Amino acid sequence: MSRKTKGGGGSAYRGDRFTKQAKAQGYTARSVFKLEEIDRKAGLIKRGMAVVDLGCFPGSWTRYVAQRVGVKGHVVGVDLEAPQGVVGNFIVRSVYEVEPEELLDAIGGKADVVLSDMAQSTTGQKDMDHLRQISLVERAHWLAQRVLKPGGSIVYKVFDGGDANACIAAIKRDFETLKRYKPEAVRSVSREFFVAGTGFRGFSEEE
Numbered sequence: 001m002s003r004k005t006k007g008g009g010g011s012a013y014r015g016d017r018f019t020k021q022a023k024a025q026g027y028t029a030r031s032v033f034k035l036e037e038i039d040r041k042a043g044l045i046k047r048g049m050a051v052v053d054l055g056c057f058p059g060s061w062t063r064y065v066a067q068r069v070g071v072k073g074h075v076v077g078v079d080l081e082a083p084q085g086v087v088g089n090f091i092v093r094s095v096y097e098v099e100p101e102e103l104l105d106a107i108g109g110k111a112d113v114v115l116s117d118m119a120q121s122t123t124g125q126k127d128m129d130h131l132r133q134i135s136l137v138e139r140a141h142w143l144a145q146r147v148l149k150p151g152g153s154i155v156y157k158v159f160d161g162g163d164a165n166a167c168i169a170a171i172k173r174d175f176e177t178l179k180r181y182k183p184e185a186v187r188s189v190s191r192e193f194f195v196a197g198t199g200f201r202g203f204s205e206e207e
């Protein structure tokens with residue numbers, strides 16, 4: 001049965017609009033509009049930047065970033081699967097098996113921006129799914145602390161739930177600003193939201 005609604009406000013309608021728009025623009029996923037909205041509002045990704053894209057498959061964020069940074073910029077994607085038909089440098093492995101040195105080598109130095117749109121497949125066990133999702137955000141941030149330039153920025157996908165606020169509070173300490181976004185392309189029923197941090201304060205292993 002079709003879930004389409006006639007009006008413009010329903011979540012099914014919104015989802016459909018972004019899926020169609022992604023297809024029309026040659027993007028592999030509607031998620032691109034989440035990043036596009038955050039980037040438009042926060043002004044994060046610029047020409048010549050080096051960007052790490054964690055959880056990059058099927059590649060719509062990577063493609064968006066590659067267009068934004070241009071030929072003098074770099075984008076390195078990490079996922080369990082390699083995007084097809086997207087130009088980029090990919091590490092095909094779990095983030096838990098990727099070391100900071102490998103990312104630094106792939107970028108050729110420190111990154112200006114670290115993105116994470118990672119999401120685990122759900123098991124149906126709500127508490128366990130939430131903890132696994134928080135663990136992905138923590139791993140993204142553990143890597144970001146070690147590969148991000150001072151002054152750099154992050155965007156992480158987070159799912160609301162018991163441990164989300166504590167996780168965000170810990171991340172916030174590392175940035176001058178940290179803002180929460182629920183882009184239009186996120187289905188209104190979803191617990192998904194994003195945090196964007198700017199002005200990374202730097203990190204030392206001795207901390």
Ligand SMILES: C[S@@+](CC[C@H](N)C(=O)[O-])C[C@H]1O[C@@H](n2cnc3c(N)ncnc32)[C@H](O)[C@@H]1O
Pocket residue numbers: 028029031032054055056057058059060061062078079080081093094095096117118119120121136
């Ligand atoms: C919502 S998709 C990302 C969509 C992507 N940003 C795009 O626009 O095409 C989430 C991705 O997170 C990846 N992921 C989940 N757990 C991961 C892990 N441990 N290491 C790396 N990637 C992971 C999944 O394989 C999946 O491709």
